[in-house]
Amino acid sequence: MGAPLPRDPIADARRNWELHGWGEVAAPMAAITAIMRTQQILMARIEDVLKPLGLTFSRYEMLALLSFARTGALPMSKASALLQVHPTSVTNAVDRLETAGYVERTRHPTDGRTTLIELTADGRALTEKATAALNAEVFGRSGFTSVDVEDLLRILSDFRRQAGDFA
Amino acid sequence: MGAPLPRDPIADARRNWELHGWGEVAAPMAAITAIMRTQQILMARIEDVLKPLGLTFSRYEMLALLSFARTGALPMSKASALLQVHPTSVTNAVDRLETAGYVERTRHPTDGRTTLIELTADGRALTEKATAALNAEVFGRSGFTSVDVEDLLRILSDFRRQAGDFA
DNA sequence: TATTGTTATACTCTATAACTATA
DNA sequence: TATAGTTATAGAGTATAACAATA
Incomplete structure (x- = not known):
């Protein structure tokens, strides 16, 4: 839905937050925004694969x-x-x-x-x-390295446990 | 929307995938599922905060x-x-x-x-x-450690660049 | 009384196609 | 011709409340 942006908008937002007195939360804000955007990209790929199957x-x-x-x-x-x-x-x-x-x-x-x-x-x-x-x-071509996948799994597993997803 | 599950359903799914001949993609499948679920949790928190403001x-x-x-x-x-x-x-x-x-x-x-x-x-x-x-x-109480936040930002930035989000 | 599931209703966001106005 | 934006229409998922049937 458009060409690549010249700069990373999330990195820009993080700097912007820091300049506006939100230095404390700028990094987690950026990380959460990145999760949102990543989910959006992955969901679009998944829907592209499922659509021809009527799902x-x-x-x-x-x-x-x-x-x-x-x-x-x-x-x-x-x-x-x-x-x-x-x-x-x-x-x-x-x-x-x-x-x-x-x-x-x-x-x-x-x-x-x-x-x-x-x-x-x-x-x-x-x-x-x-x-x-x-x-x-999708899963076979995610673009994540094996190391990154394991890091993601640990970090997000900790998060989900803390959020009350499982014991 | 329910009590915590006794076990991590995503870790279970990963094992299940490995048992059914999808060992190659089990880990990235689990990581992507975890991203989806994390986004869902964070979105719910954000909506809870914005709803009283009519947004x-x-x-x-x-x-x-x-x-x-x-x-x-x-x-x-x-x-x-x-x-x-x-x-x-x-x-x-x-x-x-x-x-x-x-x-x-x-x-x-x-x-x-x-x-x-x-x-x-x-x-x-x-x-x-x-x-x-x-x-x-939300951002000030994300539950992510500072180290995890920086790891997430790097991993997801690499992913988004590769996905064509920015140059 | 509590639980399971359905129905009716409503409100998001999103997408396609057709259209107007301007460049 | 191409671009910017709107409109009409449709579809998706989600949620609340009221309800029926069963435990």
Whole structure:
């Protein structure tokens, strides 16, 4: 959506913050802005890969989650917790995936309140295709060095633990 | 949106990927997933701070950009390029900010095609208030150590340069 | 009473295409 | 012809509140 800028806008912003009396928080502000921008770039790449397959990222996330489930089925509430999204977002995503024939709703055997979501054969095939495409075109060519990847994983793992993501 | 998980789901996914024949890309996949999740956490914090001020993040970004402009005014097209968003998104954001009285559209002195955006006094005051709140409640308490912040800035700067963000 | 999930509704942001006005 | 910006329209995800069914 445009040519490269002549200078790094985030480095500029950091200097600007320091000049305006925010020296204390200039560096973390810049780091957080860089995370936002990096996420934006990566999301665009992922969406470019998924679009030809008729998937959005959030729907792919749902399919990938189901493909990992040992029994092949997951309660809506568990999907909501694991994907960190609102229950209505799960309902919405499952509605569309079900219409497309990639998942099916089934009743929970013992708890009548619970709806289980299950991959269909089509859904499983599509998930495998999408995963292979993402691995080849995004994760396999991320541009991060191996060392940087490990540093990122440690730093972001510390952050997520501290943020209450896991124990 | 739920209690902490007992285990790190991203570390689990990395192991799972390795077990399913994707060992080559398991680490970058995990790192990218961690970036996505970190962005989600940070965005939620930022929105919590901005919501009481009646601002969304994208509208705050627009105000902050204008507050840095030397002349105090910026063409729509320049805002679109610097914020890396579609021109229609700029039109939308400026429409709402103008209705709220925080920015004004003015004509470019020499190019009749160009619309300039300018902060009002109210807009500048709100921007300063929002910036102070974000610095105090988000950037000043990010949870990243100083060393991690510098590592993040270097790694993500390399990535963004490679992705064509700047020269 | 509490929990699970759905529905209705609304509000973001984003994108495409068609259009006007100006260069 | 090309550029800047707007409009109309559509789609995505997310959220709140009210509700039904079940525990």
